[in-house]
Amino acid sequence: MIEKGKISAAQMAMMMYPTIIATAILLVPAITARHANQDMWLSPLWASLVGFLTVHIAVRLHQLYPQKTIIEYSGDILGKFLGKAVGLIFLLFYLHITGIIIREYGEFVVGNFLMHTPLVFVMGSMILVCSFAVRGGVEVVGRLAELSVPIVVMFILIIIILLIPDMEVRNMFPIMEKGIMPSLMGAMVPQGWFSEFLLIAFLLPYVADQNKGKKWGMISVVAVMLTLTLINIAILFVLGGITDHFAYPVASAVRYISIADFLEHLEAFLTALWVVGVFLKISVFYYALVLGTAQWLNLSDYRPIVFPMGFFMLLFAVWSAPNLMELTRFLGGSSLFYQFTIQTGLPLLLLFIAKWRKRTNNQKLTE
Numbered sequence: 001m002i003e004k005g006k007i008s009a010a011q012m013a014m015m016m017y018p019t020i021i022a023t024a025i026l027l028v029p030a031i032t033a034r035h036a037n038q039d040m041w042l043s044p045l046w047a048s049l050v051g052f053l054t055v056h057i058a059v060r061l062h063q064l065y066p067q068k069t070i071i072e073y074s075g076d077i078l079g080k081f082l083g084k085a086v087g088l089i090f091l092l093f094y095l096h097i098t099g100i101i102i103r104e105y106g107e108f109v110v111g112n113f114l115m116h117t118p119l120v121f122v123m124g125s126m127i128l129v130c131s132f133a134v135r136g137g138v139e140v141v142g143r144l145a146e147l148s149v150p151i152v153v154m155f156i157l158i159i160i161i162l163l164i165p166d167m168e169v170r171n172m173f174p175i176m177e178k179g180i181m182p183s184l185m186g187a188m189v190p191q192g193w194f195s196e197f198l199l200i201a202f203l204l205p206y207v208a209d210q211n212k213g214k215k216w217g218m219i220s221v222v223a224v225m226l227t228l229t230l231i232n233i234a235i236l237f238v239l240g241g242i243t244d245h246f247a248y249p250v251a252s253a254v255r256y257i258s259i260a261d262f263l264e265h266l267e268a269f270l271t272a273l274w275v276v277g278v279f280l281k282i283s284v285f286y287y288a289l290v291l292g293t294a295q296w297l298n299l300s301d302y303r304p305i306v307f308p309m310g311f312f313m314l315l316f317a318v319w320s321a322p323n324l325m326e327l328t329r330f331l332g333g334s335s336l337f338y339q340f341t342i343q344t345g346l347p348l349l350l351l352f353i354a355k356w357r358k359r360t361n362n363q364k365l366t367e
Helices: 009-039 042-063 071-076 080-112 119-135 136-164 181-206 210-245 249-254 267-296 304-319 325-331 334-367
Strands: none
Touching: 009 042, 009 080, 009 136, 009 181, 009 210, 009 267, 009 325, 042 181, 042 210, 042 267, 042 304, 042 334, 071 080, 071 181, 071 267, 071 304, 080 119, 080 304, 080 325, 080 334, 119 136, 119 210, 119 267, 119 304, 136 210, 136 249, 136 267, 136 334, 181 210, 181 267, 181 325, 210 249, 249 267, 267 304, 325 334
16 A cells, blocks of 8 residues: 555545535636526536536445555456556546646636736645645645635635625526526536546545445535535626626625625635635645556655656646636536546446456356
């Protein structure tokens, strides 16, 4: 075992919560509103079905191959050569996606706050901080999540409560004016985020209370779904039909908060909160990538490759898109099928082949 640390199933759920939510609350409401209009609050409900399916697949595969991550049991299921090829697909995918997450973080910070700071410096400093957490191992990331997630949830609820005076309930009507299709179209983008729950396939071998893995995985999906639904409702009530005109609707809505001309300009709070979430998100992806690469290369320790991998992540962050418009277009377009295919479709295929191989082996034994 490369990783000696252990986390609880609840810590795993807390690691997954910011991993999905951190970037989803930034860009997803605008992309969802473009398709679903006033039904945008329904979209996370449909999208969460992909989350439940992905958690189920990851848990089933883990039950067949306990103590192993998806990189290791791909070889057991498909044989050495094909298993290595599939492992490489996962690793390159996570390298690319981590680069995109870092780029989203960099674009947001530079575009809204540090206008004159080079993008590479903002992204590189975040990677450096995350690399120290990743070198500490799964226990360190788990404890960081356990400390920060309750604070993040509390702040999200406070922001939604403070927005109540600016809310217009009539923005929600008519519900399903054009049927169910707009809200389903709006769910296409968040389902890519929900498919990121496959990351638990890298964490399950290190969960101390194995029997609670599936329960906490599902609880995490429900928590993400409720958070995204609440945020979408709040944004819809505040911004209404112009939601899709904003690059970052949540940040725009928070600017409306003004209580007794005293409590204002809370976007700085929102950003601080969001940076914590993104730090955890990048750390979880980074950890999965480093651990998976070490297992793929049959190394005895993943720590020596943490910093070199950070450099590759920075390169991918720079290469991933020329600007924010292209990045948003990619996330709202082809990334849906890209993320779903690799994070839900491919593991589902692995599960079918694993089941089939188990069955044929059992038949040979009975004969």
